[in-house]
Amino acid sequence: MSVIIPQSIASEVRANARLNQGVLTPGLLAYLYEAKLFKLFVPEQLNGLMLPLPDALRVFEQASRIDGSFGWLVTIGSGGGFFSAALPPAQARELFSGANAVVAGSGHANGLARPVEGGYLVDGEWPYCSGSTYASLYTANCRIEGMKDDIRSFAFLPDQVEVIPDWNSFGLRGTESHSIAVKGAFVPAERTFSIMSEPHYDDAIFRYPFLPFAQTSFAAVCLGICRHFLEEARAFIESRREVWETARLGRYANADRVVAGQTAGLETDGRNFYEAVERTWAAFEDRGRMSDAEQAEVGEACQRLASHTLEYANIVFRLLGMAVLMEDHPINRIWRDLHTVAQHSVLVPASADES
Known part of the structure; x- marks a missing residue:
């Protein structure tokens, strides 16, 4: 299935x-719900689109090429559909079938769950929950009291969650990636899950390893944002052509040549990324598993793409002059969004990860 975001929506997003x-307006949220762009990995039985991974990645790239925050929210919102197969079927139907179903959450094991009759009482606080202000469901990891090294995922309803408005990043400002907190929240056992458990639906994505799932998703966002950055840079250079050619001979020609070179490099990187993903995805669908070597190959392709997008953007940014230093300049915002996505730990090679 091909998903094309209408030009009218793209213009509204920008x-x-x-x-x-x-920050998403009610109208844009309504479009995302209607187009099911938060449900790319939700089974059709639960009113989802259930796209193959390579097709979904092209949607993430497309949305991110329109705007970084928009693309990130589509990506993260869709990623939450991964959990629909981990929850018991009755809970999955209740929590994911609605038209406005969308997950916000965190992978940090910052909560503590105390076993009680029928479930758990949970306390905790988790950062970086993108889409926190409109989520219909929140997921987070907790340690189980009295059970060493036992970590489980919990699903919270909105009335159990406090959203702490603390997202103050220099990029992806529209994602409202605030912290969430719960205090003494009762979660029935059937609203807890593990992504390592046997999935309740047969769609291939639910057996795909979670790390390359995250890496490919975020790399596609980097690709889309960088495409947008280079398009805006070329338009900006063209708008300054007369002034630059008059003020300093060769400035326009050099900048135009550099942007063309970085654009060509990005095109090559994009082809290589999708080739690796599509080839290993086809093998995964055929065999029902992904080898360690294939996981390493995909991870390296994602990390390489993310690193190259930063290099291309940084090389071009320095050629654009003082105007793009202003935070309200579109190129400045796109540049900051790209750096924010590429900062995610799954896109940083282990040898460079000092966190």
Whole structure:
């Protein structure tokens, strides 16, 4: 299935990014619900689209090429569908079938769950929960009291969750990636799960390893944002052509040549990324498993793509002059969004990860 975001929506998203830092408006949220862009990995039985991974990645790239915050929210919101097969079927139907179903959450094991009759009482606080202000469901990891090294995932309803408005990043400002907290929240046992358990649906994505799932998703966002950055840079250079050619001979020609070179490099990287993903995905669908070597290959392709997008953007950024240093300049915002996505730990090679 091909998903194409209409030009009218793209224009609205970009206008909103200029005016509102990209925080989703009610109208844009309504479009995302109607188009099921938060449900790319939700089974059709639960009113989802259930796209193959390579097709979903192209949607993430497309959305991120429109705007970084928009693309990130589509990506993270869709990623939550991964959990629909881990929850018991009755809970999955209740929590994921609705038109407005979308997950926000955290992979950090920052909570403590105390076993009680029928479930658990949970306390905890988790950072970086993108889409926190409109989620219909929140997921987070907890340690189980009295059980060493036992970590389980919990699903919280909105009335159990406090959203702490602390997202103050220099990029992806529109994602409202605030912290969430729960205090003494009762979670029935059937609303807890493990992504390592046997999935309740047969769709291939639910057996795909979680690390390359995250890596490919975030790398596609980097690819889309960098495409947008280079497009805006070329348009900016063209708008400055007359002034630059008059003020300093060769400035325009050099900048135009450099942007063309970085764009060509990105095209090559994009082809290599999708080739690796599509080839290993086809093998995974055929065999029902992904080898360690294939996981390493995909991870390296994602990390290489993320690193190259930063290099291309940084090389070009330095050629654009003082105007793009202003935070309200579109190129500045796109540059910051790209750096924010690429900072995610799954896109940073282990040898460079000092966290």
